[in-house]
Amino acid sequence: MKPFNTDNIKQLRAEIDKLGGTIVLVPHINPDGDAIGSVLGLANILKNAGKQVVVIVPNHFPEFLKWMKGSEELVVYVNAREKAQKIIAEAAMICCLDFNHLSRTGEMKELIENFEGQRVMIDHHPYPQGFADLELSHPDYSSTAELVFQVVKAMGYEQYIDLAAAECLFCGIMTDTGSFDYNVSDPQTFNTVSELLALGVNPEDIHGRVFDNYSVDRMRLMGHCLSECMEVFPEYHAAVMYLSKETKARFNYQKGDNEGFVNMPLSIKDIHFSAFFTENDDQIKASFRSKGEFAVNEFATAHFNGGGHRNAAGGEVFDSLKAVVDRFRKLLPEYAEELKRTKLD
Ligand code: 5GP
Ligand code: MN
Numbered sequence: 001m002k003p004f005n006t007d008n009i010k011q012l013r014a015e016i017d018k019l020g021g022t023i024v025l026v027p028h029i030n031p032d033g034d035a036i037g038s039v040l041g042l043a044n045i046l047k048n049a050g051k052q053v054v055v056i057v058p059n060h061f062p063e064f065l066k067w068m069k070g071s072e073e074l075v076v077y078v079n080a081r082e083k084a085q086k087i088i089a090e091a092a093m094i095c096c097l098d099f100n101h102l103s104r105t106g107e108m109k110e111l112i113e114n115f116e117g118q119r120v121m122i123d124h125h126p127y128p129q130g131f132a133d134l135e136l137s138h139p140d141y142s143s144t145a146e147l148v149f150q151v152v153k154a155m156g157y158e159q160y161i162d163l164a165a166a167e168c169l170f171c172g173i174m175t176d177t178g179s180f181d182y183n184v185s186d187p188q189t190f191n192t193v194s195e196l197l198a199l200g201v202n203p204e205d206i207h208g209r210v211f212d213n214y215s216v217d218r219m220r221l222m223g224h225c226l227s228e229c230m231e232v233f234p235e236y237h238a239a240v241m242y243l244s245k246e247t248k249a250r251f252n253y254q255k256g257d258n259e260g261f262v263n264m265p266l267s268i269k270d271i272h273f274s275a276f277f278t279e280n281d282d283q284i285k286a287s288f289r290s291k292g293e294f295a296v297n298e299f300a301t302a303h304f305n306g307g308g309h310r311n312a313a314g315g316e317v318f319d320s321l322k323a324v325v326d327r328f329r330k331l332l333p334e335y336a337e338e339l340k341r342t343k344l345d
Contacts, residue, residue: 002188004154008136013155015118015134021092022052028099029058029106032259033175033210035098036061038122038144040070041168042097045152048160054091056084058106062256064213068171069164077108085111093118098144100128100137101307122147125309126297139309142183145172146192166199171206178263179207182291182311214257221251225261232265236332236339238273239265242325245279262287272342275328279321286315286324294335294342303331 016023025043027035036057043053047070055074065071077084088094088111100123102109112119113131121132124141141147149169152161161169173193177183184190197203221243230241243258251257262276272291277284286304288296290311297313300306306315317324332339 009154019092023093024091025055025095028104031061034143034172036065037168037172038097038148040068041165042148044165045160058108068168095120100125142189143173143176145169163200166196166201170196170201217252218257240275242277283316284324288313292342
């Protein structure tokens with residue numbers, strides 16, 4: 001097992017043991033498989049341990065994650081602000097999962113900032129903001145879900161990990177590693193997966209629920225983006241794709257239909273930096289992926305008000321899609337040397 005600060009884990013266990021009230025679990029805005037898998041995995045485990053738990057997500061979450069146990073009960077902040085505020089006002093602890101900066105919670109930011117109870121953070125993103133009273137920050141983990149599994153075990157709560165919780169955590173690891181494609185060089189990740197399988201998880205079944213669940217429109221949208229909205233820059237080992245509001249309308253776009261598009265150009269030989277821009281009503285959402293050393297989180301922070309991991313990052317900008325894509329094109333020469341010498345590891 002990767003070394004933990006055992007004092008932190010002991011403190012977390014002690015805090016949870018003596019807690020009278022509710023524990024609120026919160027993932028980041030636009031939650032992905034790891035965010036939802038981590039909160040619902042931990043929620044199920046804590047409930048099995050007899051704790052009172054409520055999950056509050058900042059906004060809607062994708063349909064293909066709605067099979068997880070507890071997903072039917074979670075509170076979506078933007079749909080139930082008053083209810084969520086009341087729950088938080090009465091809660092004893094807020095546990096923040098899969099994010100390291102309060103700006104990642106959208107409208108919930110001030111609520112968490114002003115919360116008077118215990119704030120815990122369990123996360124695997126680098127450079128934590130330091131907003132939590134108890135911070136379990138482990139950027140060396142593949143996913144927050146893997147971290148939750150190891151934290152729960154280290155807390156002595158292993159017996160509370162049932163099949164439903166194991167399925168949630170498996171989904172988190174699977175999605176954050178691109179189905180075991182990246183961030184999987186540490187044997188511990190597979191040891192964790194092995195333990196989850198021993199609890200009864202059926203990996204093919206979970207994979208199918210998440211990835212073989214697309215609409216015809218989404219498949220056609222993907223084909224359109226690949227053929228009409230992708231530019232490849234072989235000299236920079238880079239590619240960009242974009243999705244305009246017009247294209248969205250043409251393919252009856254549903255939230256989440258662009259999930260995974262940003263990864264596709266990385267399948268092109270010698271392309272190891274990919275950008276994807278989606279035009280929304282109020283902003284342009286940027287997604288970046290890389291293979292090897294090129295740090296897309298630094299790129300996202302420097303130019304797109306964002307951050308993330310070395311190989312997976314995002315951000316947002318407030319400009320026209322055309323201007324944003326153009327800006328991206330113009331940035332590439334600045335990174336020519338770095339992109340050229342990028343070693344794949
Ligand atoms: P995605 O491209 O899937 O939206 O995001 C990939 C990763 O980038 C996320 O796991 C998250 O760490 C980070 N990320 C995405 N959007 C933002 C953003 O707007 N700000 C920051 N700081 N990180 C982001
Ligand atoms: Mn994650």
